[in-house]
Amino acid sequence: LTRKLSSLPPLWVIKKHWDGTGSEASTPPGSPEPERANASGLEGALDRKKKKRGSLSSLYHGPGGAKLSKEVLNNITIFQRKQKKGTIDVWWLYDDGGLTLLLPYILTTRSNWSNCKLRIFALANRRDELDMEQRSMANLLSKFRIDYGDVIVIPDAMRKAKDSSKADFEALIEKFKTSDNTGDGVTLTETELLSQREKTNRHIRLREMLLENSMDANLIVMTLPMPRKGHVSASLYMAWLDYITKGMPPFLFVRGNQQSVLTFYS
Structure with missing residues (x-):
């Protein structure tokens, strides 16, 4: 029992890791990556939504090539949207x-x-x-x-x-x-x-x-x-x-x- 207790690290080392002040505890590996991934995914979704809206407005035109209003575009694409x-x-x-x-x-x-x-x-x-x-x-x-x-x-x-x-x-x-x-x-x-x-x-x-x-x-x-x-x-x-x-x-x-x-x- 004396030999096992002597092999344990000092108390201040245990406290240091418990408080999160140690170098390994203070910098958990890979923690910022998911946040950056989520942010980039959100930006990508917004970009795709803008591109889709732009493609719809360029796809449908009124008489003489006039630009259609948002209400008309919504009526045209009604079956493509969540109701x-x-x-x-x-x-x-x-x-x-x-x-x-x-x-x-x-x-x-x-x-x-x-x-x-x-x-x-x-x-x-x-x-x-x-x-x-x-x-x-x-x-x-x-x-x-x-x-x-x-x-x-x-x-x-x-x-x-x-x-x-x-x-x-x-x-x-x-x-x-x-x-x-x-x-x-x-x-x-x-x-x-x-x-x-x-x-x-x-x-x-x-x-x-x-x-x-x-x-x-x-x-x-x-x-x-x-x-x-x-x-x-x-x-x-x-x-x-x-x-x-x-x-x-x-x-x-x-x-x-x-x-x-x-x-x-x-």
Whole structure:
């Protein structure tokens, strides 16, 4: 025991190392390197972000090569950015095979849209059908294994649109109107407007419902209305779509080919 105690270093040497005043304790090997590595990594990330922003602004241009605003660039690159917590509103107006449901559901399974919940909107012609339509829609979604946040069935879809909304639509199509009843596919005749007044009212009413329910959505996905060939001119059809989407959040029209893309048998 005396021999082992005599082999120990003096007490002042032990105290010196314990206090960190020794040369080895005061300069731990390699300690500054991680800090320098982290700083350089942060600088590299900032440089890459600046380069990416610069490349986007150089990639997209307006008419005549004009520089686009930041808001326009953000709208163009919406699917490349991480979305904040919100909703994807799906307006399933017609049974097109389920593509209108499938695409937004696939979006929510990706990291950029994982913070967004699906809200499914459907239309009911009568208020007494509201509960039945809502239950059947929820049952259908559960069979398809579609993870959704809410199902909303809106009644009175065919109700007469407001006079102010009609006036806005009339102002939109005013320059395309003509008194000549021989339509050329571009101009709008009085005969066509009268024959399509019910469908026009439906699309005006649809915009009113969008304003009431989906103005805060991250993305709106809607079944694309299909016109009857030879009955609706290109100008009136595009006026419908333009009026529905005017001033709305990012909007995606989808139309399937009536073949089912959803199944609960697999």
